[in-house]
Amino acid sequence: MNRTDRLYAIVEELRASAPRRRTARELARRYEVSVRTIERDIAALQQAGVPIYADVGRRGGYTIDKAMTLPPLNFTPAEAVAVAVALGRFEGAPFAEASRSALAKIVGAMPERDAAAARELAGRVRLMRRADAEPARIPPPIEQAVLARRVLRIRYEDRDGVTTEREVEPIVVTGGPFGWYLIGWCRLREDTRVFRLDRIRHAVLTGLPAPARRYEDSVSDLPGHLALVPAL
């Protein structure tokens, strides 16, 4: 095992056994090197910013701050396509750009062979969409309002063509086969209202903080055959 492999292995060993301490002697036996070599490796990792801590004394040893590390994220081609399918639900939806960049990062981090396999597999998986459906364009203020929990000022045109100005406290954004909707507390109606995004003619972020409202406490009159599923 070369040094680079050993450095990775030590981090993984400490991460897997955390919070139990591992002594330099244990690690030396494990990787068939001297204790001094392990100590140098630990020092190199610490210098590189890996949160490894040494406890001296009889029951001492090395531990790693598990909260500061992540396990290696290795996606199989099928897992990558599953993520892509899930993100596909967001096409033309809020956070669409973030979805695209997240997917690009995942594929970019995969070995080229797996990435190619994922692309090939993705070519055999298609999402169905209504042909006449215009991809919704979500105004950035709505994304921001949901993200930062801020009050929105919108100009909304209802089904009868009547336009009203409203201040809305966003609760959730939801999407489905019929389009995308903003569910929020309407200060004009003093009640929870569902707004079709394609009927929102204008939206401005007010900067006013919106009170945290739980979706379950705010919406109770969905048709029985409909259920809103959290995005994550």
Added chain:
DNA sequence: TTGCCAGAACACTTGAAGCA
């Protein structure tokens, strides 16, 4: 880059000594 050596520092355990 790795192995070996030596000494320092630290924390814990153990056992002896002192005391009520």
Added chain:
DNA sequence: TGCTTCAAGTGTTCTGGCAA
């Protein structure tokens, strides 16, 4: 007898130097 204190011993990491 039981409790407390303290020194010695032990096990560990840390650091520096040297050689292969």
